[in-house]
Structure formats: C-alpha cells, structure tokens
Amino acid sequence: MDSRYDELYKRAKAYGQEHVLKFYPSLSKTSKSKLLDQMEQLDFAELHELFHHMRQPLLGSYDISPMEAYDSEDYSAEERRQFAHTGWDQLRQGKVAALVVAGGQGSRLGHEGPKGTYNIGLQSGKSLFQLQAERLYNLSRRAGRTIPWYIMTSPENHQETVRYFQASEYFGYAPDDIFFFQQNVLPALDSLGRVLLSAKDEIGLTPSGNGDVFASMKQSGALDDLKRRRVEWLFYYNVDNALIRVADPLFVGVAAHHNHPIATKVVEKAYPEEKVGILCLKGGRPAVVEYIDVPKELMYETDSSGQLTYGLGNLSIHLFRTDFIERYADTHIPYHAANKTVKYIDDQGHTVQPASPNAFKFEKFIFDFFPLTERMTVLKVRRDEEFAPVKNKECKDSPATARRLVQDLYKRWLLEAGAAPSLLESRDIEISPLISYAGEGLTPEVLKVLLDTQFN
Numbered sequence: 001m002d003s004r005y006d007e008l009y010k011r012a013k014a015y016g017q018e019h020v021l022k023f024y025p026s027l028s029k030t031s032k033s034k035l036l037d038q039m040e041q042l043d044f045a046e047l048h049e050l051f052h053h054m055r056q057p058l059l060g061s062y063d064i065s066p067m068e069a070y071d072s073e074d075y076s077a078e079e080r081r082q083f084a085h086t087g088w089d090q091l092r093q094g095k096v097a098a099l100v101v102a103g104g105q106g107s108r109l110g111h112e113g114p115k116g117t118y119n120i121g122l123q124s125g126k127s128l129f130q131l132q133a134e135r136l137y138n139l140s141r142r143a144g145r146t147i148p149w150y151i152m153t154s155p156e157n158h159q160e161t162v163r164y165f166q167a168s169e170y171f172g173y174a175p176d177d178i179f180f181f182q183q184n185v186l187p188a189l190d191s192l193g194r195v196l197l198s199a200k201d202e203i204g205l206t207p208s209g210n211g212d213v214f215a216s217m218k219q220s221g222a223l224d225d226l227k228r229r230r231v232e233w234l235f236y237y238n239v240d241n242a243l244i245r246v247a248d249p250l251f252v253g254v255a256a257h258h259n260h261p262i263a264t265k266v267v268e269k270a271y272p273e274e275k276v277g278i279l280c281l282k283g284g285r286p287a288v289v290e291y292i293d294v295p296k297e298l299m300y301e302t303d304s305s306g307q308l309t310y311g312l313g314n315l316s317i318h319l320f321r322t323d324f325i326e327r328y329a330d331t332h333i334p335y336h337a338a339n340k341t342v343k344y345i346d347d348q349g350h351t352v353q354p355a356s357p358n359a360f361k362f363e364k365f366i367f368d369f370f371p372l373t374e375r376m377t378v379l380k381v382r383r384d385e386e387f388a389p390v391k392n393k394e395c396k397d398s399p400a401t402a403r404r405l406v407q408d409l410y411k412r413w414l415l416e417a418g419a420a421p422s423l424l425e426s427r428d429i430e431i432s433p434l435i436s437y438a439g440e441g442l443t444p445e446v447l448k449v450l451l452d453t454q455f456n
C-alpha cells in the first residue's frame with residue numbers, strides 16, 4: 001500500500017468511514033486511484049458535523065411573521081414606465097446577467113436528459129432552454145448588448161447540456177457569452193452516518209443544492225467572469241418555469257430603484273398546500289420557509305380578510321447584487337437533510353436497492369442567503385403571466401398544465417392586440433419569444449403574419 005492510501009485511510013478512520021476502502025485491495029490500478037481521488041475531495045469533518053447536527057429542527061414556527069411585498073398590479077402606468085426605463089438602462093449598460101440552475105434531469109417527466117432540454121409540447125417543439133434563450137436574445141437585441149448567461153449544470157448532465165447547446169448553435173448566442181459550470185456534490189450518508197458507495201471503486205455523490213451556487217461560481221471562475229464584465233445584478237432562476245421572464249427589465253428596474261442587495265418575485269399561493277416555499281420574516285429578517293418545512297398551523301392561517309397569512313409563494317426568481325455575492329460566496333449557509341432511497345453497495349459488495357428511505361442527502365437552499373440582508377425587495381407578480389412550473393409528469397405542475405398556461409397567455413396577448421376572439425376560440429397560436437417578450441410589439445402586421453403562418 002502506498003503512502004497516499006495510508007494517509008487517506010487514517011483520515012477516513014478518524015471519522016468511522018474507513019469502510020469506503022473495503023474493496024480497495026481487489027481493485028484495478030485505475031480504480032484505486034479513482035477512489036483515492038474521490039476521497040481526497042471529501043471533507044470528513046464536515047460530513048461528521050452534518051450528520052450529528054441535522055436532527056435539531058432547522059426551524060420552528062416561533063419567530064416567524066408575515067412579510068410585506070410590493071404588488072406590481074398596484075403600480076400606475078407611469079410607475080411601470082419608470083421602472084422599466086431604469087431596468088432597460090441597466091441592460092443597455094451591461095449590468096445584468098442571467099443565471100439558471102439546471103442541474104436536474106428530466107427523469108421525473110419521463111425524459112432522459114437534462115431538464116432544460118425538455119420540450120413541453122408547444123407546436124414549435126421548443127425546449128425550456130430554447131424558450132429562455134430566445135427571451136434573452138430578444139432583450140439583448142433590443143438593449144444592443146448581450147446578456148451574459150451562466151448555466152449551472154451537475155456532474156450528471158454537464159456534458160449533455162454543453163453538447164445540446166453546441167448542437168443548437170447556442171440559439172444565436174456567442175459561445176463566449178454563455179458560461180457553463182457544475183454544481184458541487186457530496187456523499188449521501190446511511191442511517192449510521194456512513195458514506196455510501198455506489199460501486200466498489202466509487203463513493204455515491206449527490207448535488208449539494210442550489211444554495212451552493214455562489215461557491216460553485218467562485219470555484220469555476222464564473223464569479224470572476226461576472227466581475228470582469230462589471231455585471232451588477234444577477235438574475236437567478238429555475239430551469240423548470242416555462243413562463244420565466246428571464247432578466248425582466250421591469251423587475252431589474254424595481255430592484256435597482258430600491259437597491260437592496262436582493263430582490264425576489266413572488267405570487268399569491270394558489271392553495272395552502274401548494275409546493276412552493278413561503279416568503280416571510282424570521283427573527284425579523286427576510287427568509288423563505290420551504291414547503292416541506294412549513295408547519296401546518298402556518299400553512300392554513302388566514303388574516304382578517306380571509307387571505308393566507310403566509311401566502312407569498314417563492315417562485316425561485318431572484319436578483320442578487322454582485323457585491324452581495326462576492327461578499328457572501330464563501331459564507332456557510334445551513335444544509336437541509338432529506339431522507340431518501342439511495343441504491344448502494346453493501347459490505348459484501350452486493351448492490352442493494354432499498355424499498356424505503358435508507359439515506360440522508362444534504363442540500364443547501366439559495367434562499368438561506370436572504371437572512372444575510374436586513375432588507376430585500378419583494379415584488380408580487382401575476383401568476384398567469386410568470387409561473388408555469390414543470391415538476392411532475394402528470395396532474396399538477398406538469399407539462400400539460402405549463403403548456404396550457406403558456407398558450408392562455410399568448411391568447412390574451414393576441415386578444416389585447418386586437419385579434420378576433422372567434423379566430424382563437426378553438427385553436428392555439430404560438431408566439432415566438434423572438435417576436436414578443438411580454439406581449440409587446442404585436443402590431444396588426446405581425447398579427448397577420450402570425451395568423452397566416454399558423455392557420456394555413
């Protein structure tokens with residue numbers, strides 16, 4: 001055995017994890033060094049700490065109070081104009097970039113491949129990535145300046161994502177203006193806190209959550225790139241929202257006007273059990289309580305007007321000021337533990353596929369950065385204009401519901417632009433984001449072309 005092995009064995013043993021080397025003697029030379037490389041990346045002390053502290057409840061209902069939000073529907077036409085003007089100014093000056101967290105696979109939707117490559121079934125067959133790219137392209141063209149796009153993948157889908165963009169010629173983007181980087185990973189632990197092996201020569205690793213995004217940006221050079229470009233606002237969003245208004249100028253304008261380090265968009269929850277986190281104050285500071293953690297009594301609590309007291313749903317649409325990211329990229333935010341079913345290799349070397357949860361996965365959540373600022377801008381928007389999540393194969397938040405939401409919005413835009421209702425009654429017309437970002441620009445000429453090309 002070599003000295004590298006000895007050193008790592010000692011390190012692992014100090015934390016009761018030496019079983020990961022159980023099959024080492026029987027491994028090939030390549031497998032041996034692969035396993036040792038993996039071990040070198042592990043922080044055994046951190047894993048120990050994580051396991052032994054996760055049982056303490058992360059939050060209780062004490063300390064939580066409702067939060068105030070600006071309602072975009074309450075803005076006058078003049079205010080909207082002003083905010084949009086400010087936002088466009090920021091875009092024109094190159095002060096805005098977009099960041100999509102896209103580490104997930106489409107497996108829950110029955111799609112083999114990165115979730116962003118999933119097509120929700122619009123006539124055009126455009127993928128989620130393509131819809132986003134075209135919205136960004138539309139804004140970039142009008143701003144006279146490309147909006148840099150940061151794409152966080154996972155080790156599982158990185159190559160496929162990059163290849164997909166290459167094959168699509170980056171949807172018209174200059175490859176230099178898209179920055180791919182991978183999210184961090186860490187091992188899953190069994191009920192005794194032992195690291196699980198996914199093969200005799202491999203430690204099972206799972207993504208460490210969207211809350212690690214700034215750390216990953218820093219490690220990958222994406223943060224330096226952001227600074228080099230003098231970006232001031234980073235528009236953060238989830239890959240799975242088919243109606244995402246990427247880099248929305250109005251939102252940027254509102255955020256820049258108030259100039260708190262973070263701004264976020266919310267919607268009124270559709271029903272109390274909806275699987276969205278809730279925006280609130282915790283100990284007087286901005287926070288999100290994730291849906292799995294919301295205590296029942298808070299979930300159903302209503303105010304004197306019958307509205308949910310905690311009804312501000314988190315859309316995963318945030319703006320972060322770059323100086324905030326820089327300052328806090330290395331700050332430790334807590335891990336959330338989840339009990340999951342994880343396939344593993346047992347001590348005899350057999351593959352085990354458990355029938356019930358056997359392991360803990362650990363994730364950081366992006367919104368745990370919120371309490372680091374005393375105040376943030378919260379903007380309530382219209383759900384039917386901005387939120388069409390694709391999470392499940394069927395029923396709620398599925399491709400079918402998302403597609404309906406997208407088509408209904410297009411229909412409203414067309415009606416507002418003067419299309420005859422009878423024309424749209426039983427048919428869907430798709431509006432390319434290259435033509436309209438948020439319903440603008442649908443002149444009679446454009447309408448005519450749209451109707452002609454899609455009806456004939």
Ligand SMILES: CC(=O)N[C@H]1[C@@H](OP(=O)(O)O)O[C@H](CO)[C@@H](O)[C@@H]1O
Nearest residue numbers: 275276277290314315316365366389
């Ligand atoms: C950790 C995290 O970011 N959770 C977010 C995120 O949920 P997921 O179920 O992880 O997609 O997106 C939701 C909106 O789609 C938001 O309500 C929730 O709080």
